[in-house]
Amino acid sequence: MTAREKLLECGISPSVQRLAVLDYLLNHRTHPTADEIYLALCDEIPTLSKTTVYNTLKLFVDNGVALMLTINERNVHFDGDVSLHAHFYCKRCGHLYDMPYSGKHPSKSRMQTMEGHTVEEVHQYYKGICRSCLQED
Amino acid sequence: MTAREKLLECGISPSVQRLAVLDYLLNHRTHPTADEIYLALCDEIPTLSKTTVYNTLKLFVDNGVALMLTINERNVHFDGDVSLHAHFYCKRCGHLYDMPYSGKHPSKSRMQTMEGHTVEEVHQYYKGICRSCLQED
DNA sequence: GTGCTTGCAAATCGTTTGCAATAGC
DNA sequence: GCTATTGCAAACGATTTGCAAGCAC
Numbered sequence: 001m002t003a004r005e006k007l008l009e010c011g012i013s014p015s016v017q018r019l020a021v022l023d024y025l026l027n028h029r030t031h032p033t034a035d036e037i038y039l040a041l042c043d044e045i046p047t048l049s050k051t052t053v054y055n056t057l058k059l060f061v062d063n064g065v066a067l068m069l070t071i072n073e074r075n076v077h078f079d080g081d082v083s084l085h086a087h088f089y090c091k092r093c094g095h096l097y098d099m100p101y102s103g104k105h106p107s108k109s110r111m112q113t114m115e116g117h118t119v120e121e122v123h124q125y126y127k128g129i130c131r132s133c134l135q136e137d
Numbered sequence: 138m139t140a141r142e143k144l145l146e147c148g149i150s151p152s153v154q155r156l157a158v159l160d161y162l163l164n165h166r167t168h169p170t171a172d173e174i175y176l177a178l179c180d181e182i183p184t185l186s187k188t189t190v191y192n193t194l195k196l197f198v199d200n201g202v203a204l205m206l207t208i209n210e211r212n213v214h215f216d217g218d219v220s221l222h223a224h225f226y227c228k229r230c231g232h233l234y235d236m237p238y239s240g241k242h243p244s245k246s247r248m249q250t251m252e253g254h255t256v257e258e259v260h261q262y263y264k265g266i267c268r269s270c271l272q273e274d
Numbered sequence: 275g276t277g278c279t280t281g282c283a284a285a286t287c288g289t290t291t292g293c294a295a296t297a298g299c
Numbered sequence: 300g301c302t303a304t305t306g307c308a309a310a311c312g313a314t315t316t317g318c319a320a321g322c323a324c
Contacts, residue, residue: 015297015304035288049306054289071260073207073314075288088254099251103240103261114236116268117225123208124240124261131253150323152279172313186281191314210289212313 010063020045021056025066025080031087031096033075071096071125084122090130099126147200157182158193162203162217168224168233170212208233208262221259227267236263 003022007014020041024032032040038053057078060066069077071089077096084106086099101124106112112119140159144151157178161169169177175190194215197203206214208226214233221243223236238261243249249256 013298013303017305033288047306050288051290051307052305055305068210070207070210073205073213076210088251088256090254091257097252097254101240103238114225114263115234116271117227117234117263117265118271119225119263119265120228121264122261123264124259126251126254126256127258127260128254128256134253134255150278152322154280170313184281187313188282188315189280192280 006065010065012059012063012065017045017048017052018056018059020048021053022060022065022080025060025078029079029081029098031069031077031079033077035075037078067121069096069123069125071127086124086126088126088128088130090133091127092129092133095130095132097130143202147202149196149200149202154182154185154189155193155196157185158190159197159202159217162197162215166216166218166235168206168214168216170214172212174215204258206233206260206262208264223261223263225263225265225267227270228264229266229270232267232269234267 001009003019003026004014007018007022012018021037024037024040028040030036034050034053034057037057038048038050041048041053057066057068061068061078064082065080067079067082069079069087071077071087072094081098084101086101088097088099089095090097101122103122103124106119106122138146140156140163141151144155144159149155158174161174161177165177167173171187171190171194174194175185175187178185178190194203194205198205198215201219202217204216204219206216206224208214208224209231218235221238223238225234225236226232227234238259240259240261243256243259
């Protein structure tokens, strides 16, 4: 499915800016911050503003097109892969790795109830020192 | 174990301010923010500064006395319960509930390796609408 | 009296807001 | 033309920093 089709499916009108942000998310599985996305797209769309990037990412998160990762307390990171998976955050270099999810998988129906609460999102992450940083020691 | 003993055990000198913050965390399982802790302790310790609360919480997190919860992208919350458990965050009221951890429990030895990374912390949380907010609908 | 701890004030910076300009049907 | 979208500039607010004063052994 193309980025354009994905947006149309969610009822989001595919403006140049929105397509560029979604394309970036789908082609760069680096869990970028809003700022990283903004800087990367500046060349391509010189008039792009950071506000639009923030607006667009919020729209994507609200519509289930992207995930908001709040692992790093300084910046929010975004993930275009909305499938159930975990992350590993390196305290030394700040890199975010994808990891398999190790918890109970929620039932097929997207909505699940736990202790009376309606669960809409499931998050799991690990923190530590990544293998790349460990090699440098 | 008293708060004082806990601090001594970790090699943290138990100042009035540090004891007050730890006491607050252990007696209020509400996952408070730095600001909430500051406001609550202002009466007790009129000279307390927010900087000291931030310094103290950082010290606690670095020494495994408290957990830093970055679920809410606006404020960091803190938890004096460092045992392995999950959280539920209500998108409507912002309340944080304790939940059982549903993933694989890490091995007894505190350090665990996953895909070559050294894991020091494991986090799991859910987001949705809590039972209290659901009743209001 | 030396080193750790505290606390004020200012700075930082990621993010949000207000609002006017623009684009697309 | 009307509505949705964009983007600038300013505001916001949680957290950090620099540094001087205070405390404790």
